[in-house]
Amino acid sequence: MINRRTLMTAAGAAALAPTAAHAQRGPFWDERAPMPWAIQEIYAAAWGERIITAGGLAMTPEGFHVSDRTAIYDTRQDAWEEGPRLPEARHHPMIVVADGKPYALGGYRRSAQGDWTSTTDIWVLDGDWAPAGAMPAPQAETVGVEYAGRIHLIGGRAPHGAADGGWNDQGDIAAHRIFDPRGGQWDEAAPLPMARNSAAACVMDGAIWVAGGRTVSGGGTGRLDRYDAVRDRWDTLAPIPPSPATGRQVGGGLAVGTLGGRLIAFGGEWFGSDNTARQGGVFAETWIYDPIRDAWSEGPPMPTPRHGLAAAVVGSALYAIAGGAVVGGGRASPALEAFTLA
Numbered sequence: 308m309i310n311r312r313t314l315m316t317a318a319g320a321a322a323l324a325p326t327a328a329h330a331q332r333g334p335f336w337d338e339r340a341p342m343p344w345a346i347q348e349i350y351a352a353a354w355g356e357r358i359i360t361a362g363g364l365a366m367t368p369e370g371f372h373v374s375d376r377t378a379i380y381d382t383r384q385d386a387w388e389e390g391p392r393l394p395e396a397r398h399h400p401m402i403v404v405a406d407g408k409p410y411a412l413g414g415y416r417r418s419a420q421g422d423w424t425s426t427t428d429i430w431v432l433d434g435d436w437a438p439a440g441a442m443p444a445p446q447a448e449t450v451g452v453e454y455a456g457r458i459h460l461i462g463g464r465a466p467h468g469a470a471d472g473g474w475n476d477q478g479d480i481a482a483h484r485i486f487d488p489r490g491g492q493w494d495e496a497a498p499l500p501m502a503r504n505s506a507a508a509c510v511m512d513g514a515i516w517v518a519g520g521r522t523v524s525g526g527g528t529g530r531l532d533r534y535d536a537v538r539d540r541w542d543t544l545a546p547i548p549p550s551p552a553t554g555r556q557v558g559g560g561l562a563v564g565t566l567g568g569r570l571i572a573f574g575g576e577w578f579g580s581d582n583t584a585r586q587g588g589v590f591a592e593t594w595i596y597d598p599i600r601d602a603w604s605e606g607p608p609m610p611t612p613r614h615g616l617a618a619a620v621v622g623s624a625l626y627a628i629a630g631g632a633v634v635g636g637g638r639a640s641p642a643l644e645a646f647t648l649a
Contacts, residue, residue: 333606333649334607334646334647334648335646336608336644337645340386341642342387342643344376344641346363346364347615347630348363349399350402351619353620354379358619360377360402361374362376362397362398364398366636366637374398376389376393380643382624391434392436393411393436397416397426398414399447402451402617405453405457410431410458410488411428412429412442413427414426414447420472420473421472422472423474423476423477425466426445427442442493444482445471447463447465448505449461449464450463450506451508452515454510457485457486457488458485459515461508461534462479462503464480480502480504481503483499484496496539497534499541501520501530503530505560505561506561507572509563515536516531517532518530518563518596519557519558521559526558528558529546530547531547531596553588553590555577555590556577558575559575559576560616566623566624566625568598569598569648570596571594571595572596573592573627574590574609574614575590576588576614588633589632592609609627610644611644613627613642615631616630617630625646625647627643
């Protein structure tokens with residue numbers, strides 16, 4: 308029998324249910340306005356309330372197209388605009404904002420030797436992209452972050468012989484170079500504990516964190532290394548777990564950012580046993596790292612799994628930008644998705 312007390316209790320529970328559900332809502336992905344063009348093998352940086360990315364690769368009927376286009380996303384308006392074009396087309400140019408200005412460092416260009424010709428150019432966006440010096444040596448598929456006003460480039464690949472035009476002409480490096488954009492000087496710092504390329508990095512708790520990455524010969528590593536700039540020292544912490552769905556180790560072409568004192572890692576690709584795209588794939592997992600427990604937990608999967616994507620944090624959201632929807636360079640995506648913790 309339904310009495311007045313039962314009815315009131317049920318009504319109260321119904322009234323509280325939406326609030327309780329909202330309070331218990333966990334991490335989630337949300338779709339945002341896609342980029343105006345599909346692209347992969349890019350990096351991005353937060354620029355105030357905006358995000359900037361430039362260059363990249365896209366597949367066309369004629370083959371790979373190396374881009375010189377700049378895209379700027381306004382997080383408040385959920386809208387994109389096209390910025391000034393790079394002085395020359397690049398893929399994998401490192402994009403970092405320092406002293407309020409975006410910088411594009413290195414990457415690969417197309418030359419008579421091939422589509423993977425290393426560069427050392429540095430450009431700064433100050434009304435238009437303009438020269439801002441040169442890197443001491445090639446360092447592409449690296450990670451780059453701004454820390455205390457300077458730009459750190461860590462790991463990546465560089466030519467290991469006289470040839471410099473094909474992907475296989477490059478070898479893994481552990482170099483850690485620091486650029487001061489105010490004076491144009493370069494310094495050397497403690498190298499990455501393990502040479503690798505295509506990792507991801509961010510700054511959290513006063514340290515630089517480098518997650519994932521792969522080696523040319525060994526595939527994904529899942530490593531997590533933390534750099535203490537005051538002591539010029541690296542510490543190695545719990546690695547990203549292998550994918551439960553595939554058993555493969557997350558490593559190359561992933562992205563990472565920090566929200567709420569945690570690292571968020573997602574995306575990336577793996578190759579088949581013959582080190583080609585055959586039988587390879589793209590990771591869908593999102594991983595959340597708690598530095599207090601030195602432990603990873605699995606979050607909600609990406610709506611659009613991809614690799615070679617860019618990431619940037621603005622406010623309470625971590626944005627996953629474009630990237631390759633299949634292993635290798637076969638299909639670039641314009642997708643933009645935002646991850647929030649609550």
